[in-house]
Amino acid sequence: MSKTGHVETEAAASGGPPIRSEARIGRFWRDLRDMVAGAVVGEEASLRLLAVALLADGHALIEDVPGVGKTLLARAFARALGLSFGRVQGTPDLLPTDVTGSSILEAGRLRFVAGPVFNNILLVDEINRATPRTQSALLEAMQERQVSIEGETRPLPAPFLVIATENPIELEGTFSLPEAQLDRFLVRVTLGYPSREDERRIARRYLGGDEPLERLEPIVDLDTLLALRRTVSEIVVSDAVEGYAVDLIRATREHADLRLGASPRTSVALFRASQAWAALDGRGFVLPDDVVAVVRPVLGHRLLLDVDRELRGATVERVLTEVLGSVSVPVPVPER
Amino acid sequence: MTRTGLVFALALVAAGIVVAAPGLVLVGILALFVLGVAELWSRYGLRNLHYERRIDRDRAVCGDEVPLDVAVWNDKPLPLAWLSVDDFATEGAVVREEPLMRSERPGFTILRSRWTVGWYERVVRHFTILADHRGVYSFGPVRVTVADLFGRGAATEEHEDRGTYVVRPRSVPVRLASQQHAPVGSLRARLSLFEDPTLFAGVRPYQVGDPIRRVHWRATARTGAVVSKRFDPSRAREVLVALDVQTMPGAHWTLHFDDELVESLMVAAASLARHALAEGASCGLAAAAFSRTLDRLAVVAPRAGRDQLAAITDLLGRLSEIPSAPFERLLARLPQTISPGTTVIVLTARDPAPYLAALTRLDRSGYPVQLVGLGPNGEQALARARAFGLAAVIGSLTPNWRTSDALVLAS
Numbered sequence: 001m002s003k004t005g006h007v008e009t010e011a012a013a014s015g016g017p018p019i020r021s022e023a024r025i026g027r028f029w030r031d032l033r034d035m036v037a038g039a040v041v042g043e044e045a046s047l048r049l050l051a052v053a054l055l056a057d058g059h060a061l062i063e064d065v066p067g068v069g070k071t072l073l074a075r076a077f078a079r080a081l082g083l084s085f086g087r088v089q090g091t092p093d094l095l096p097t098d099v100t101g102s103s104i105l106e107a108g109r110l111r112f113v114a115g116p117v118f119n120n121i122l123l124v125d126e127i128n129r130a131t132p133r134t135q136s137a138l139l140e141a142m143q144e145r146q147v148s149i150e151g152e153t154r155p156l157p158a159p160f161l162v163i164a165t166e167n168p169i170e171l172e173g174t175f176s177l178p179e180a181q182l183d184r185f186l187v188r189v190t191l192g193y194p195s196r197e198d199e200r201r202i203a204r205r206y207l208g209g210d211e212p213l214e215r216l217e218p219i220v221d222l223d224t225l226l227a228l229r230r231t232v233s234e235i236v237v238s239d240a241v242e243g244y245a246v247d248l249i250r251a252t253r254e255h256a257d258l259r260l261g262a263s264p265r266t267s268v269a270l271f272r273a274s275q276a277w278a279a280l281d282g283r284g285f286v287l288p289d290d291v292v293a294v295v296r297p298v299l300g301h302r303l304l305l306d307v308d309r310e311l312r313g314a315t316v317e318r319v320l321t322e323v324l325g326s327v328s329v330p331v332p333v334p335e336r
Numbered sequence: 337m338t339r340t341g342l343v344f345a346l347a348l349v350a351a352g353i354v355v356a357a358p359g360l361v362l363v364g365i366l367a368l369f370v371l372g373v374a375e376l377w378s379r380y381g382l383r384n385l386h387y388e389r390r391i392d393r394d395r396a397v398c399g400d401e402v403p404l405d406v407a408v409w410n411d412k413p414l415p416l417a418w419l420s421v422d423d424f425a426t427e428g429a430v431v432r433e434e435p436l437m438r439s440e441r442p443g444f445t446i447l448r449s450r451w452t453v454g455w456y457e458r459v460v461r462h463f464t465i466l467a468d469h470r471g472v473y474s475f476g477p478v479r480v481t482v483a484d485l486f487g488r489g490a491a492t493e494e495h496e497d498r499g500t501y502v503v504r505p506r507s508v509p510v511r512l513a514s515q516q517h518a519p520v521g522s523l524r525a526r527l528s529l530f531e532d533p534t535l536f537a538g539v540r541p542y543q544v545g546d547p548i549r550r551v552h553w554r555a556t557a558r559t560g561a562v563v564s565k566r567f568d569p570s571r572a573r574e575v576l577v578a579l580d581v582q583t584m585p586g587a588h589w590t591l592h593f594d595d596e597l598v599e600s601l602m603v604a605a606a607s608l609a610r611h612a613l614a615e616g617a618s619c620g621l622a623a624a625a626f627s628r629t630l631d632r633l634a635v636v637a638p639r640a641g642r643d644q645l646a647a648i649t650d651l652l653g654r655l656s657e658i659p660s661a662p663f664e665r666l667l668a669r670l671p672q673t674i675s676p677g678t679t680v681i682v683l684t685a686r687d688p689a690p691y692l693a694a695l696t697r698l699d700r701s702g703y704p705v706q707l708v709g710l711g712p713n714g715e716q717a718l719a720r721a722r723a724f725g726l727a728a729v730i731g732s733l734t735p736n737w738r739t740s741d742a743l744v745l746a747s
Contacts (some may be wrong), residue, residue, distance in 0.1 A: 313396060
């Protein structure tokens with residue numbers, strides 16, 4: 001690995017010219033995007049953030065209104081990657097054991113029945129409808145990547161990605177996630193409504209009773225995926241870009257509209273997400289543009305507005321715009 | 337260019353030539369020039385002319401100043417010597433630098449600005465909105481008029497370009513005149529006999545009389561014996577501020593109201609909600625007032641969350657000064673909205689006699705009621721409520737709702 005860019009190479013299996021590792025990630029992203037597009041229309045930006053969360057070993061929180069395709073996107077993502085997929089519907093009577101699994105008495109002996117958490121990708125629909133106790137159990141699994149059940153610790157499969165969804169409209173009877181738990185999610189994704197043309201394509205696709213998910217094929221095997229993840233952590237972050245990201249984080253702590261700025265853990269999340277974002281472009285180094293691209297998804301759910309400022313119309317989105325405008329972007333000086 | 341004017345100007349020129357009168361020809365040419373100039377501005381004056389309005393934020397708190405920038409961009413080679421922009425604003429909006437003018441449209445005033453804009457010039461003017469009264473305000477539509485070099489109105493057009501902002505009431509700290517009182521939810525905390533269906537605590541053997549929905553089917557299948565779900569008693573405090581916006585005695589539909597009292601009620605409601613949420617309680621708001629929706633009863637269900645205070649104060653900002661329904665109707669509907677055990681804080685500035693029976697029913701059916709009386713009728717409200725066995729305190733915002741730094745509650 002060099003400081004000027006990632007140059008580690010691998011000989012192609014066919015004996016052809018060597019392929020740089022990050023270039024393989026770029027190709028992986030293009031394949032993933034094309035495959036998922038067969039089932040999901042016009043959600044490339046959201047899909048890319050899910051890929052960032054997967055490659056950076058994080059988790060994703062999708063926040064949007066019902067019916068915009070949150071579940072479809074998560075299922076298509078899992079299917080295109082050939083990963084096992086589990087789903088939990090957040091309800092007030094959901095128990096921690098409904099997520100982690102439990103032992104049942106069978107022919108006089110206890111047999112462990114694994115819960116949906118023992119899948120590579122776990123979709124937790126409406127996580128804020130589950131009680132804090134269940135949320136805590138799930139979030140502990142997300143952090144530790146293992147669960148302790150009846151005194152026995154069981155590791156979760158790798159990769160392990162939790163995609164949790166929240167509906168920001170129907171808030172009655174919900175338990176909002178505390179800041180410490182929101183911090184566990186690497187990125188927050190919002191899908192938004194499709195464009196007019198995309199909506200017509202969606203309608204056309206489903207008019208014939210077609211089930212596009214069935215057509216999706218895995219684009220990568222598990223070993224390759226894990227190797228790609230290892231590559232992401234080796235993407236170079238130069239001193240200038242590192243300083244830029246740190247300055248952005250520190251600027252949030254000094255912003256008057258915020259009660260709680262970004263934590264050092266958020267700095268780590270920002271670096272990891274920037275690395276993954278750069279890798280998806282097939283680059284072996286992080287540009288300031290990569291940092292800017294992931295600032296909103298990484299920081300948006302971690303900042304806490306001051307109550308008085310919030311009542312005066314302050315928003316996290318606006319704070320981040322101001323923060324991005326206040327920190328100077330490092331510009332490379334050409335060598336003479 | 338009018339046909340008559342053109343014919344007249346050409347006739348002058350023709351007549352001048354025929355009678356060999358250079359003065360007449362000159363007058364005709366001048367008339368043609370004036371008509372041509374007017375036609376130029378009439379046809380092209382509004383082309384590529386952009387008016388932009390930017391309200392710095394869409395939410396404000398009573399007493400704030402909100403920057404308002406308006407810009408005119410003349411994106412063409414024709415300068416505009418005289419441009420008038422009428423920006424229609426909701427009645428009650430105040431701009432510090434420019435008194436708003438009366439409008440021919442009911443419910444609107446006009447922010448009128450006059451400009452001289454060169455070719456390809458963009459001019460920005462900075463104003464300040466004084467958010468001195470609660471409510472929902474909007475700017476727009478915009479009427480743009482250009483005049484020719486002689487100041488004659490050449491062309492007018494109107495754009496449906498709206499910008500809206502909500503002025504929320506102030507919220508001040510709640511202070512207790514005596515520490516014996518805990519107005520927001522203390523009664524609820526003592527009443528923990530209600531089960532919270534969200535706090536699943538395990539299973540127990542089925543007992544005769546358990547509803548079928550209570551049976552835990554999976555555990556029943558696993559154990560081979562019918563078992564029912566068991567829930568923990570509710571521990572969370574839930575508070576609902578029920579706001580009585582009526583300030584005058586009599587029927588709810590009379591259009592009279594005491595503006596100072598209404599605004600005091602709004603500030604008190606926002607302050608109580610903020611206090612409750614800061615103490616970790618779930619808080620909601622209900623009022624029998626219009627809130628710019630089709631619903632006659634305005635309700636934000638109790639919830640603890642980061643954005644709950646914003647939702648409550650937003651609703652307070654939108655509430656009308658006059659009631660939309662009798663307050664007792666709102667009280668009768670509350671059990672459909674809130675869970676048993678929720679403390680109902682009734683905030684009123686009038687004699688509560690018309691709805692005391694409804695309050696007593698609420699209190700007896702498991703919704704502890706705490707009445708907060710405000711204003712000159714506060715003492716009377718306190719005495720009435722206590723006579724009916726209800727808990728009550730007097731609230732005061734001294735010297736007034738605009739400048740008070742605390743809502744003081746006293747028995």
